[in-house]
Amino acid sequence: MSSNRIYFFDTTLRDGEQSPGVSLNIKEKLEIARQLTRLGVDVIEAGFPIASPGDFAAVQAIAREIRGATIAALARANQLDIDRAWEAIREAEEPRIHTFIATSDIHLQYKLQKSREEVLAQAVEAVKYACRYTPNVEFSAEDAFRSDIDYLAQVVTAVIDAGAKVVNIPDTVGYATPEEFGAFIRELREKVPNRDQAIFSVHCHNDLGLAVANSLAAILAGAQQVECTINGIGERAGNAALEEIVMALYTRRSIFQKEFRIVTEEIYRTSRLVSALTGMKVQPNKAVVGKNAFAHESGIHQDGVLKNRATYEIMNPELIGLHKNTIVLGKHSGRHAFRDRLQQLGYQLEGEQLEQAFQRFKELADRKGEISDEDLLVIVEGEILRVPETYTLEYFHISSGSAVVPTATVVLTRAGERLEEAACGDGPVDAIYKAIDKLTGNTGCLVHYALNAVTGGKDALGEVTVRLKDEKGKIFVGRGLSTDVLEASARAYVDALNKLEYERALGLVNGEQVRESV
Ligand SMILES: CC(=O)SCCNC(=O)CCNC(=O)[C@H](O)C(C)(C)COP(=O)(O)OP(=O)(O)OC[C@H]1O[C@@H](n2cnc3c(N)ncnc32)[C@H](O)[C@@H]1OP(=O)(O)O
Ligand SMILES: CC(C)C(=O)C(=O)O
Numbered sequence: 001m002s003s004n005r006i007y008f009f010d011t012t013l014r015d016g017e018q019s020p021g022v023s024l025n026i027k028e029k030l031e032i033a034r035q036l037t038r039l040g041v042d043v044i045e046a047g048f049p050i051a052s053p054g055d056f057a058a059v060q061a062i063a064r065e066i067r068g069a070t071i072a073a074l075a076r077a078n079q080l081d082i083d084r085a086w087e088a089i090r091e092a093e094e095p096r097i098h099t100f101i102a103t104s105d106i107h108l109q110y111k112l113q114k115s116r117e118e119v120l121a122q123a124v125e126a127v128k129y130a131c132r133y134t135p136n137v138e139f140s141a142e143d144a145f146r147s148d149i150d151y152l153a154q155v156v157t158a159v160i161d162a163g164a165k166v167v168n169i170p171d172t173v174g175y176a177t178p179e180e181f182g183a184f185i186r187e188l189r190e191k192v193p194n195r196d197q198a199i200f201s202v203h204c205h206n207d208l209g210l211a212v213a214n215s216l217a218a219i220l221a222g223a224q225q226v227e228c229t230i231n232g233i234g235e236r237a238g239n240a241a242l243e244e245i246v247m248a249l250y251t252r253r254s255i256f257q258k259e260f261r262i263v264t265e266e267i268y269r270t271s272r273l274v275s276a277l278t279g280m281k282v283q284p285n286k287a288v289v290g291k292n293a294f295a296h297e298s299g300i301h302q303d304g305v306l307k308n309r310a311t312y313e314i315m316n317p318e319l320i321g322l323h324k325n326t327i328v329l330g331k332h333s334g335r336h337a338f339r340d341r342l343q344q345l346g347y348q349l350e351g352e353q354l355e356q357a358f359q360r361f362k363e364l365a366d367r368k369g370e371i372s373d374e375d376l377l378v379i380v381e382g383e384i385l386r387v388p389e390t391y392t393l394e395y396f397h398i399s400s401g402s403a404v405v406p407t408a409t410v411v412l413t414r415a416g417e418r419l420e421e422a423a424c425g426d427g428p429v430d431a432i433y434k435a436i437d438k439l440t441g442n443t444g445c446l447v448h449y450a451l452n453a454v455t456g457g458k459d460a461l462g463e464v465t466v467r468l469k470d471e472k473g474k475i476f477v478g479r480g481l482s483t484d485v486l487e488a489s490a491r492a493y494v495d496a497l498n499k500l501e502y503e504r505a506l507g508l509v510n511g512e513q514v515r516e517s518v
């Protein structure tokens with residue numbers, strides 16, 4: 001292990017999925033895991049297998065397929081959780097059991113209702129138990145930063161003696177400031193006599209907007225692994241954003257002098273994929289991957305950039321995989337140019353998938369003229385991530401206006417059968433959704449609806465994201481795209497329903513049996 005090497009532990013699929021309103025199905029998790037592998041993360045935390053049959057099945061599918069990254073599964077400090085975690089990851093090339101328990105007095109007193117001695121013993125027991133399955137065991141001291149440092153050092157020393165190869169020091173509630181956190185990690189390391197037998201890791205939350213700064217401070221203080229998520233998604237205000245840590249280490253390498261194996265050119269694509277699948281939009285001014293991160297609006301800046309990009313750009317956008325193109329794609333373009341551009345964007349679509357995406361591209365080009373990379377990415381993501389369709393939207397008609405009750409007629413097909421219904425609603429979208437509910441017997445409720453323009457201009461591609469909650473509280477995210485926002489709305493709703501049907505078919509909804517195939 002090189003002392004200069006920083007290990008990237010990506011927890012998008014576990015802590016990231018704990019973002020309120022996010023719920024990924026197996027197909028989506030696998031797609032993200034594949035992309036994380038291309039990105040070059042060292043560890044993929046695939047989930048928390050005891051949490052649900054769906055989480056277990058997704059972790060297992062990732063462990064079975066993904067090669068080239070360690071696959072970690074989370075477990076509380078008890079045997080049942082650890083057994084379940086191991087069962088899910090045992091077929092991974094490099095499985096890791098990640099067990100945790102809180103060490104702060106506030107968590108001990110109110111949440112765990114245990115003494116320090118009891119928690120210390122439970123942590124050691126859990127690590128020893130996990131080591132019976134694999135030597136690759138990580139221990140996290142939840143709420144470490146708010147823990148008494150001497151007690152924390154005692155726990156960390158004991159779990160390393162018990163076999164933990166990685167000890168993770170989270171700032172679970174995002175309370176630390178960078179100076180404090182760096183000093184905390186430095187002091188903790190000094191207080192742990194067997195520190196050289198384990199990798200020290202940090203896991204920072206963003207409640208005060210300091211997760212990345214704290215992670216970087218920890219790196220300067222000796223942390224060798226950082227836990228982070230794509231786009232910084234995660235519980236509450238999220239986790240440290242992987243792309244920001246990576247680009248800080250790269251851009252300011254004279255300060256950090258660290259090596260890592262992240263392929264920076266995959267950053268933009270990964271960010272887009274995670275945003276598309278989770279339905280969590282990236283804010284335009286977000287560092288590194290925001291829409292405006294490389295845009296220059298004001299004259300003085302534009303003048304400077306035209307004379308020399310370095311006047312206002314500290315990173316080359318190509319470094320994160322953003323390319324400017326000279327070939328214009330439109331309705332006269334053919335499959336070669338289309339496939340070539342997709343390849344530049346990092347997608348290798350073949351056969352049926354390529355053909356479907358090409359047809360979608362042509363339909364759009366007919367309505368819109370020039371097709372941007374943003375439009376293309378949206379089309380391709382839609383193709384790759386499409387679940388088998390139970391329902392297909394064939395047609396809808398809307399009667400609406402300022403003085404009439406909006407009424408929608410919708411036609412869907414299900415296994416070749418044509419289904420038609422009409423309904424009134426509070427607005428045209430509501431009318432469409434009520435008609436679809438009648439057709440499908442849907443009893444879930446819509447908990448989120450967002451409309452977004454993918455690109456600028458009046459012919460912009462509208463992207464609708466919906467979240468549908470079923471009777472048991474499970475969330476299904478649906479996306480729909482069209483230059484017509486009502487069509488995009490209808491497509492998004494049908495997409496969410498297809499995902500619900502897909503999970504039902506796999507037996508993963510409402511605690512039903514898990515089937516083997518994915
Ligand atoms: C900081 C983090 O991000 S930790 C990870 C958080 N992620 C999640 O919680 C998402 C998945 N969680 C779940 O699906 C559920 O909470 C489950 C399946 C894990 C547990 O569900 P339930 O058995 O119903 O318990 P519930 O969540 O209500 O309470 C948690 C229990 O675990 C205990 N617990 C919490 N952390 C730990 C730990 N690290 N080790 C052992 N026990 C723990 C709590 O004290 C509580 O125990 P109690 O029931 O004896 O009071
Ligand atoms: C489970 C642990 C690592 C965690 O997510 C936290 O403490 O924030």
Ligand SMILES: [Mg+2]
Nearest residue numbers: 015172203235
């Ligand atoms: Mg966390």
